[in-house]
């Protein structure tokens with residue numbers, strides 16, 4: 001009978017512990033609260049005892065709440081546990097041995113979490129919980145992504161976590177440091193050194209091929225195409241012998257390049273035309289301007305859809321494909337897959353969104369100053385698209401379809417100026433709103449300086465080409 005009692009209790013302790021473990025993981029904060037209350041009621045000896053027996057059975061470090069159950073059960077007493085000798089050995093042992101700090105750096109993989117990574121290094125659930133708790137407002141640890149690093153140190157032989165750092169990137173990390181019974185969180189942000197760099201290239205094939213050959217990073221080339229995209233069609237207008245140059249920011253940290261900043265200024269010689277653009281920040285944000293202060297951005301984008309080909313041109317005297325009669329085609333047809341997004345060509349207000357006989361589903365936008373655009377044969381409209389809705393340039397307003405009189409999916413696009421239909425492909429697009437006068441006064445001397453910095457860096461051939469074009 002006497003032999004049976006400890007076994008029974010071991011079983012009981014096991015069941016209770018398993019239950020409490022579940023409670024702890026399911027409701028960590030409430031479990032911790034309980035723990036604080038309980039800690040007052042139990043004697044330190046009992047805690048030690050329960051820790052010992054639990055470690056012996058190869059379980060994770062204990063939630064101290066389990067010792068309450070042990071304490072409440074009068075049949076489990078310290079003296080009745082056969083491991084008492086080992087406990088005494090431990091208590092009598094000399095003060096803590098020298099500890100060592102074990103350092104680790106782990107790259108986050110898909111599906112990793114703080115607890116997954118740390119439990120691989122036998123960090124206790126309690127320590128993991130405390131770190132998460134220090135981050136519960138910001139949730140940086142929950143948002144860690146594959147490729148980022150966790151750097152941490154573990155004190156041995158106790159196995160306690162001393163500090164842990166989530167390295168988000170070279171400039172940003174989140175640091176957690178143990179202090180007493182919790183972890184303190186700190187964000188570490190470094191600022192890179194910024195320097196100006198100049199590059200130029202001659203085009204033999206394309207902006208991208210020759211730009212990359214000139215060791216210009218692709219994102220800068222994309223940005224360049226965006227800056228000049230209002231004036232140059234990079235698919236159609238580029239000629240062999242075109243040149244471009246740019247002055248941009250490079251970011252470095254501890255003497256090593258870590259990335260690019262903004263393009264400060266750029267020039268493009270295209271097919272006998274010269275364009276210059278300067279980055280300038282106003283209250284409305286940063287934009288690119290000509291040296292005279294006109295926005296590079298136009299009030300309209302040339303084509304409101306990513307199309308595969310122009311299936312029918314603007315033609316005031318064409319034969320209609322369905323009616324076989326002379327009917328002017330007052331817009332351009334852009335063939336595109338059904339469902340392709342259609343964008344607002346410019347800022348404005350929707351004056352019509354619905355069905356009209358031949359047009360099928362159609363959107364008409366008033367842009368002010370006499371400008372109006374029309375988008376027809378749509379499969380459907382973007383959410384909230386109705387009369388009176390304000391739209392911004394580039395907003396998706398609808399989707400390509402073939403409603404109304406259409407032989408295949410395409411966007412029929414019209415561009416009207418004071419009620420007169422213009423060819424959307426060739427119409428001169430108005431510039432964006434000009435810079436306010438007060439702003440212009442500050443801008444002009446700045447622009448002059450930047451252009452001087454840019455042209456002073458030009459190679460001899462570049463300067464020659466530029467000079468030839470100016471004559």
Ligand SMILES: [Zn+2]
Nearest residue numbers: 331332333412
């Ligand atoms: Zn059409």
